[in-house]
Amino acid sequence: MVKLAANLSMMFQDLPFLDRFDAAEAAGFSGVEFMFPYDTDPADVAGRARKCGLEVVLFNLPAGDWAGGERGIAALPDRVEEFRAGVTKGLDYARALGCPRLHLMAGKAPASAECRSTLIANIVHAAELAAADGVEILIEPINTRVDIPGYFYGTTDDALSVIDEAARGNVRLQYDIYHMQIMEGDLARTIERLLPRIGHMQLADNPGRAEPGSGEINYPWLLSHIDALGYDGWIGCEYRPAADTKAGLGWAQPYLNSRRA
Numbered sequence: 001m002v003k004l005a006a007n008l009s010m011m012f013q014d015l016p017f018l019d020r021f022d023a024a025e026a027a028g029f030s031g032v033e034f035m036f037p038y039d040t041d042p043a044d045v046a047g048r049a050r051k052c053g054l055e056v057v058l059f060n061l062p063a064g065d066w067a068g069g070e071r072g073i074a075a076l077p078d079r080v081e082e083f084r085a086g087v088t089k090g091l092d093y094a095r096a097l098g099c100p101r102l103h104l105m106a107g108k109a110p111a112s113a114e115c116r117s118t119l120i121a122n123i124v125h126a127a128e129l130a131a132a133d134g135v136e137i138l139i140e141p142i143n144t145r146v147d148i149p150g151y152f153y154g155t156t157d158d159a160l161s162v163i164d165e166a167a168r169g170n171v172r173l174q175y176d177i178y179h180m181q182i183m184e185g186d187l188a189r190t191i192e193r194l195l196p197r198i199g200h201m202q203l204a205d206n207p208g209r210a211e212p213g214s215g216e217i218n219y220p221w222l223l224s225h226i227d228a229l230g231y232d233g234w235i236g237c238e239y240r241p242a243a244d245t246k247a248g249l250g251w252a253q254p255y256l257n258s259r260r261a
């Protein structure tokens with residue numbers, strides 16, 4: 001069964017953050033993800049998710065000065081203390097929200113031995129703390145052509161190389177279909193080959209990162225393929241709605257709770 005999670009950082013942007021939970025429930029979602037909940041008291045986030053009957057399925061560990069252009073700090077040798085404080089904060093939120101997975105962002109960093117060894121040590125640190133809470137740490141290759149030039153890993157091979165070197169059972173791949181269409185294509189076969197290693201997926205169409213059906217990816221076919229493969233994780237709807245979020249959800253109707261929508 002295809003389980004879609006509303007991405008509350010990119011959807012329903014006309015609403016305050018907490019009210020986006022109500023909008024996601026009304027639209028028929030059962031799960032939500034977001035980038036950073038840290039501006040909101042975790043008890044308030046947990047209470048709203050509970051009120052709306054929504055699972056919180058993913059969010060990001062703190063990733064540096066996002067407004068200032070940083071996209072993660074785990075690979076930055078001079079930011080280890082800040083990263084590890086962020087892991088503690090992220091896990092505090094994960095416990096409060098009952099969220100079983102956190103995305104760790106490496107950042108824009110040179111492919112140097114020092115940056116790589118810093119990243120591996122930070123992933124191991126995060127994974128070992130997270131394991132105690134039953135939380136998975138996810139590593140997402142992000143396209144370096146459009147969204148984050150200079151990001152530390154842009155392909156599944158690069159991300160899996162880091163995951164393999166960290167060698168912790170609760171570190172898995174976050175497969176963002178949009179990013180991987182840009183960087184390597186061959187979506188159906190890659191997802192089939194890597195399915196056991198994928199802890200979470202996300203979607204958007206390409207080009208433009210808007211709703212499925214707005215670009216080149218055949219989502220009706222691909223989502224049925226993913227379902228047929230037996231993927232039982234979540235797929236985050238991490239796209240920029242072309243207009244009104246709810247009006248743009250026609251593509252998702254087969255996968256949403258009709259009783260709610």
Ligand SMILES: O=C(O)[C@@H](O)C(=O)CO
Nearest residue numbers: 060103140142176202238
């Ligand atoms: O794909 C993305 O952009 C997100 O999944 C993310 O967390 C990094 O921006």
Ligand SMILES: [Mg+2]
Nearest residue numbers: 140176202238
């Ligand atoms: Mg993503």
